[in-house]
Amino acid sequence: MVEFLREIVAIPTINPPGENYVPCAERIGEQLREFGYEVEYVAAEGLAEHTREHPRVNVIGRLGGAPRPLLHFNGHIDVVPVGEGWTVDPFGALVRDGRIYGRGTTDQKSGIAASIYAVEAIRREGITLHGTVEQSGTVDEESGGFAGAAYLADHGYVHRDRTDFVIITEPLNVDRVCIGHRGVYWFEVTLEGRIAHGSMPFLGVNAIDKMSQFIQKLDRELRPALASRTTAMPVEPSGARHPSININGIRGGQPQGIQTPCVADRCSAIFDRRFLLEEPFAEVKREIEAALEGFDYRLKDLMVVEPVQTDASSRLVTTMQSAVGSVLSAEAPLIASPGTYDQKHVMRRGLVEQCIAYGPGILHLSHQPDEYCRIDHLIDGAKAMALATMRLLGAKA
């Protein structure tokens, strides 16, 4: 398992732009085939991001028993860019002091290795599973997952018509089970002003001043309202149990350049509003429109991700919890993620009701320099996945 993980970490599947997806998908497919799976490659035909230079190719393996129940393990093969501050080779897959270092070790190639070897351990014990196991390695999670998990859901590969349970092997720490995530609304506000000579600004309308007024209005009115709302979801860290709004970027002035003797006639800003399961999106958007009243504005939606949560009393959640408990001898807390990951696609597009995230990586190391996964976590994670697989599908020795 460690050697396989090192091999896939050494393939730099950096996204953006989406490099080396094919060799990584093929290495996973080759391993699955060796372990008895039927393997299929699914290219994201018809999507603009699937190009000759950067093909978007997903891999799925199927290990059959009866068609139902069907448990699907999914992990994303893309990793974020390396960034600064590394003291080891980001694609060297160095093993030192019980850890494997490299970009993508924690987020989340360790999850892919763990689920593949969890099921292989069952097979090598000569235990027969009643249902079917699938494993997929998908692309582009870090950029929205449209050519990856969303594509598989849209094309019926991960869909309630065939799929009962989905475990996404994202890093939420080996001792916790994640049942969902919050929502995201990214939008751009553009405010118009009126150009005039910079020496006589009273003859124009400064759009940057207007944006400043809008931001102050958000501070006065929206931010206190958001701080007063709390979700019932077990979001970790707990500071993220309130909704939030963050200004991601701002640009103002004349398009030709900002050093001009003119009153700024345009200002745009991009906002990142994180919303709760308890906040309907239509309300979230209406609040922004209400705050913009009185301004000469354009509002453009850049991305909307609906929050999702699997029922805490569902079979998948309780089984994974008890499997983690059996391995670690401690009750596994349920958490929800402050950010978002491919669970939205499985549930909203694939209509699969039972989906969780569970994996051996350490959440706070995701996207960091000197990212690593602990080998004992990799092993414990795989054990918990193996137990959960047998309990969900039914097993006989």
Ligand SMILES: [Zn+2]
């Ligand atoms: Zn991830």
